[in-house]
Amino acid sequence: MTAISTMTSALSVDHRGRLMRAAREVSIPQGARLFEEGHRADRFWIIRSGTVTLDMHVPGRRSPVIETLGHGELVGWSWLFAPYVWQLGAGATSPVRAYEFDAQTVRVMGQADPALGAAVAQWVGGVLAHRLQAARTRLLDLYAPYGSGGLR
Template identity: 60%
Template sequence: MEHGREANFAEGTRLFEEGSVADRFWIVRSGTVTLDMRVPGSGPALVERLGPGELVGWSWLIRPYTWHNSAEAETPVRADEFNAATVREAMDADPAFGALIGNWVTSVLAYRLQSTRLRLLDHYALHGGIGTV
């Protein structure tokens, strides 16, 4: 927490955009953040809703450090914000800390990947797409 600072976002504020530089991340204290992604010919597609205690952003840890999706404050949000370069430097300086953060982000990624997979299965099942792909 020594590397963090409090950040507040009004409802509707875009935290970051897909493809832009991933130079920070947040841990939500209160409120809800939505993750979305661009869908050609359509509006943004909701990927996930994140609430208190959850990590917003993992792209800051993986080169080339660009966002793989976008994020928006669905409600007013209070969060702890972290500068990615500072945290990566701390991870390099303290391998135990680096392993802890790396394992944490990896577990978040695995959970979100599984959640996305289940949502896709539900979506295709509802639209008769299972077995036709």
């Protein structure tokens, strides 16, 4: 887990408090899918306990796991960027307890308070950058010829 991936390291106490007032606690059973790549992104989660894997559709193959997320980590970033469509899929690999947020509510909060909106965008942007690098690395591990995964 990177420092930017946790809300507590990315948002001020005031912004965290305001955001958490919009959360609801949910339980997600092991094996449940939180979302599918290409579907509408209308919510996101912060994991309290359990694990969620992110995966990517690869035609003709089983979807490879890109990353495994746990306590304190953000699940879902596509809700913040139009057209609000999931870029990855996600499933619970154990029973998960999480805080769930309605995406539209959080976007409206950010529009009403630009400082909160900027802080949330900075947090989610950091997570996004990390996830894209993880996806690149994982796909190179799985599909590139040996030795071709080095950064240029």
